[in-house]
Amino acid sequence: xxxxxxxxxxxxxxxxxxxxxxxxxxxxxxxxxxxxxxxxxxxxxxxxxxxxxxxxxxxxxxxxxxxxxxxxxxxxxxxxxxxxxxxxxxxxxxxxxxxxxxxxxxxxxxxxxxxxxxxxxxxxxxxxxxxxxxxxxxxxxxxxxxxxxxxxxxxxxxxxxxxxxxxxxx
Numbered sequence: 001x002x003x004x005x006x007x008x009x010x011x012x013x014x015x016x017x018x019x020x021x022x023x024x025x026x027x028x029x030x031x032x033x034x035x036x037x038x039x040x041x042x043x044x045x046x047x048x049x050x051x052x053x054x055x056x057x058x059x060x061x062x063x064x065x066x067x068x069x070x071x072x073x074x075x076x077x078x079x080x081x082x083x084x085x086x087x088x089x090x091x092x093x094x095x096x097x098x099x100x101x102x103x104x105x106x107x108x109x110x111x112x113x114x115x116x117x118x119x120x121x122x123x124x125x126x127x128x129x130x131x132x133x134x135x136x137x138x139x140x141x142x143x144x145x146x147x148x149x150x151x152x153x154x155x156x157x158x159x160x161x162x163x164x165x166x167x168x169x170x
Contacts, residue, residue, distance in 0.1 A: 003035075010093075036088065038076070131149050140156070
């Protein structure tokens with residue numbers, strides 16, 4: 001039971017296809033290496049490097065009795081190894097439930113347009129992550145083709161790798 005498998009199974013249970021899930025996880029790999037407490041400069045935090053929405057997510061963590069894991073002690077790579085498995089599972093659930101919450105779900109309808117993992121990675125990037133300001137063009141999602149985002153190619157590649165490893169096994 002690794003983090004990628006847990007995330008995979010969460011989205012299988014929510015009715016997403018293998019390609020869609022791989023696109024989501026590909027973004028998580030690019031953003032945090034799937035470290036649920038990873039921080040970037042203290043401004044971004046979690047699987048998907050929550051920025052402006054981070055205070056609301058941290059409130060959910062507090063409500064779940066997991067607030068201690070938002071401290072800088074747990075922000076680095078490998079920090080998940082310091083967290084008891086039950087708490088790590090709870091952190092993942094809080095973050096994934098927050099992702100599926102009503103405040104920012106426009107990405108769901110968009111990602112449902114494809115079953116291709118690389119296209120799903122681009123859709124999640126532009127509709128949820130919104131990691132603009134990069135130098136890597138969108139190539140597969142027509143409304144945004146040619147626009148530059150951060151790590152577009154890496155996200156597509158991660159999504160393809162995840163798809164190849166987990167597709168059909170959820």
